[in-house]
Amino acid sequence: MQKIPEMSIGLSEQEILRRESLKQLRQLGIEPYPAExxxxxxxxxxxxxNYEKDKTAYKxxxxxxxxxxxxxxxxxxxxxxxxxxxxxxxxxKRDELCPDEDxxxxxxxxxxxxxxxxxxxxxxxxxxxxxxxxxxHVTEFKILAKSLRPLPIVKRDDxxxxxxxxxxPELRYRMRYVDLTVNPDYKQIFIKRSKVINSMxxxxxxxxxxxxxTPILQPIHGGAAARPFATHHNTLDMPLYxxxxxxxxxxxxxxxxxxxxYEFGKMFRNEGMDRTHNxxxxxxxxxxxxxxxxWMMAMVEECLEKVAIATNGSAVVKVGENDINxxxxxxxxxxxxxxxxxxxxxxxxxxxxxxxxxxxxxxxxTDSTMGRGKLVDEIFSAKVEANLIQPTFIxxxxxxxxxxxxxxxxxxxxxxxxxxxxxxxxIGNAYSELNDPIDQxxxxxxQLTLADxxxxxAMAMDDDFVRALEYGMPxxxxxxxGIDRIVMLMTNQSTIQEVLFFPQMRPEKKKIEMTAEETxxxxxxxxxxxxxxxDIKSKLTDWxxxxxxxxxxxxxxxxxxxxxxxxxxxxxxxx
Numbered sequence: 001m002q003k004i005p006e007m008s009i010g011l012s013e014q015e016i017l018r019r020e021s022l023k024q025l026r027q028l029g030i031e032p033y034p035a036e037x038x039x040x041x042x043x044x045x046x047x048x049x050n051y052e053k054d055k056t057a058y059k060x061x062x063x064x065x066x067x068x069x070x071x072x073x074x075x076x077x078x079x080x081x082x083x084x085x086x087x088x089x090x091x092x093k094r095d096e097l098c099p100d101e102d103x104x105x106x107x108x109x110x111x112x113x114x115x116x117x118x119x120x121x122x123x124x125x126x127x128x129x130x131x132x133x134x135x136x137h138v139t140e141f142k143i144l145a146k147s148l149r150p151l152p153i154v155k156r157d158d159x160x161x162x163x164x165x166x167x168x169p170e171l172r173y174r175m176r177y178v179d180l181t182v183n184p185d186y187k188q189i190f191i192k193r194s195k196v197i198n199s200m201x202x203x204x205x206x207x208x209x210x211x212x213x214t215p216i217l218q219p220i221h222g223g224a225a226a227r228p229f230a231t232h233h234n235t236l237d238m239p240l241y242x243x244x245x246x247x248x249x250x251x252x253x254x255x256x257x258x259x260x261x262y263e264f265g266k267m268f269r270n271e272g273m274d275r276t277h278n279x280x281x282x283x284x285x286x287x288x289x290x291x292x293x294x295w296m297m298a299m300v301e302e303c304l305e306k307v308a309i310a311t312n313g314s315a316v317v318k319v320g321e322n323d324i325n326x327x328x329x330x331x332x333x334x335x336x337x338x339x340x341x342x343x344x345x346x347x348x349x350x351x352x353x354x355x356x357x358x359x360x361x362x363x364x365x366t367d368s369t370m371g372r373g374k375l376v377d378e379i380f381s382a383k384v385e386a387n388l389i390q391p392t393f394i395x396x397x398x399x400x401x402x403x404x405x406x407x408x409x410x411x412x413x414x415x416x417x418x419x420x421x422x423x424x425x426x427i428g429n430a431y432s433e434l435n436d437p438i439d440q441x442x443x444x445x446x447q448l449t450l451a452d453x454x455x456x457x458a459m460a461m462d463d464d465f466v467r468a469l470e471y472g473m474p475x476x477x478x479x480x481x482g483i484d485r486i487v488m489l490m491t492n493q494s495t496i497q498e499v500l501f502f503p504q505m506r507p508e509k510k511k512i513e514m515t516a517e518e519t520x521x522x523x524x525x526x527x528x529x530x531x532x533x534x535d536i537k538s539k540l541t542d543w544x545x546x547x548x549x550x551x552x553x554x555x556x557x558x559x560x561x562x563x564x565x566x567x568x569x570x571x572x573x574x575x
Contacts, residue, residue, distance in 0.1 A: 032146035045085035058126035089135040117147030199310035209260030214249035223247030226269040242268035262286035282483040291477040292432040301328030330391040369454040373400030388421035403443035405431035430479040437469035533570040
């Protein structure tokens with residue numbers, strides 16, 4: 001029986017061949033991973049867009065990228081090179097690359113030892129082929145990185161249709177480095193993501209508001225109703241939490257005398273995952289002194305319109321079947337009005353027990369931990385949200401739902417808060433901020449009561465924040481945007497995973513590595529069959545008892561094989 005070399009255990013045939021090519025390149029004196037920089041003076045997109053306008057500007061070009069296709073002929077070949085901006089054809093001629101008798105660089109290195117996926121640098125000049133394709137005539141090339149794993153082959157026909165695509169979402173999200181290589185169109189999502197953030201940042205900076213940074217590790221999880229991730233600081237011997245919001249720290253800065261502060265940052269919530277939720281997500285929060293939530297609504301309309309235009313060139317954005325118009329003004333409904341509009345039920349004066357009954361009538365599940373605010377929120381979430389397609393402000397929430405917002409100036413039992421909904425999802429939340437320290441302490445105490453009832457998302461008491469308010473915070477309006485959800489809208493994506501480079505994934509099932517001896521023994525065991533131990537051992541005539549015992553023990557301890565004892569003897573099978 002032929003034994004598998006130990007270095008190739010668990011490798012595919014292609015991976016073995018590429019490692020052999022790597023070895024041969026080094027034997028030829030070529031370092032496949034050179035340390036020195038490679039100067040690049042042009043991009044594929046630049047050449048394709050501008051060559052016909054000024055052909056004299058592209059007589060000496062230097063470009064680097066990944067080989068994505070090859071058409072190897074005799075003394076001349078074509079290849080397709082992909083850089084960060086796109087793909088371009090390159091042309092290589094043996095006798096120009098190798099003017100002397102030694103043709104190794106072309107005949108061996110390029111034709112035999114390079115593979116699709118390898119990074120190379122090329123120098124030469126741009127020309128147009130007889131078929132009219134703009135290409136680079138290569139006068140010299142250099143290997144910049146050898147690819148040891150083959151890329152998925154994505155086929156495209158002349159009409160641009162894709163076949164055998166790398167489309168499995170689990171693989172795409174887990175191996176984004178492969179996804180964006182073979183599906184370069186997806187890069188546009190992340191380019192637009194950058195535009196969303198930069199256009200928003202530019203808008204804030206132009207208003208004179210300052211970007212700041214606040215702690216990610218916090219001793220108290222505050223600023224929102226959510227379940228935190230907990231950790232422990234060894235030196236201080238104290239619990240810490242990954243922030244669920246940065247609100248309370250930003251408002252401390254308003255106390256400190258800043259008129260406007262904002263922060264783009266990661267938030268962490270130890271909650272479920274679905275098409276619009278990731279445990280780690282990007283938020284933007286901004287606080288502006290001497291403003292209220294009415295002023296903030298106008299600011300949001302102006303900001304989102306600018307973001308849409310900067311990202312897509314228009315205030316109207318296609319999202320699924322809908323054309324979403326981000327040009328203001330947006331519709332405004334109070335929370336109670338919206339529930340009455342879509343359920344015909346007036347919940348404004350209902351008690352907690354009456355709300356529980358209303359939920360039952362609407363087939364909405366409740367539990368004993370829910371207070372009045374949560375019951376209202378459940379009705380709203382179940383019966384209203386999905387109807388809010390065009391940008392809509394939902395205003396004036398029950399006080400129980402919002403412990404950090406100022407009491408409504410004219411409506412008892414409500415707070416000055418709005419959320420903005422687009423395409424059936426909330427993308428932003430804003431208040432006239434509560435700056436009365438006595439009221440704030442009472443609201444925190446109400447949250448502690450909810451926590452005692454079992455509400456895992458209730459806020460904790462933050463004595464230092466109350467102390468900050470006692471020094472005085474001016475009237476302030478604050479806003480939080482869910483950046484990932486805004487990017488979903490601006491890029492017409494239905495899942496949050498599509499707009500995150502690296503969304504959270506379940507642990508990958510790791511391939512179990514085996515030695516050559518383990519592989520040899522394993523190959524004798526048919527799946528779904530039991531084999532007498534003595535029969536298997538008799539097939540390994542050149543094995544010593546020690547090798548047999550060691551190998552069998554290793555395979556059973558790794559959970560690959562199992563031994564079962566029966567009246568007929570010991571049997572070996574897959575686990």
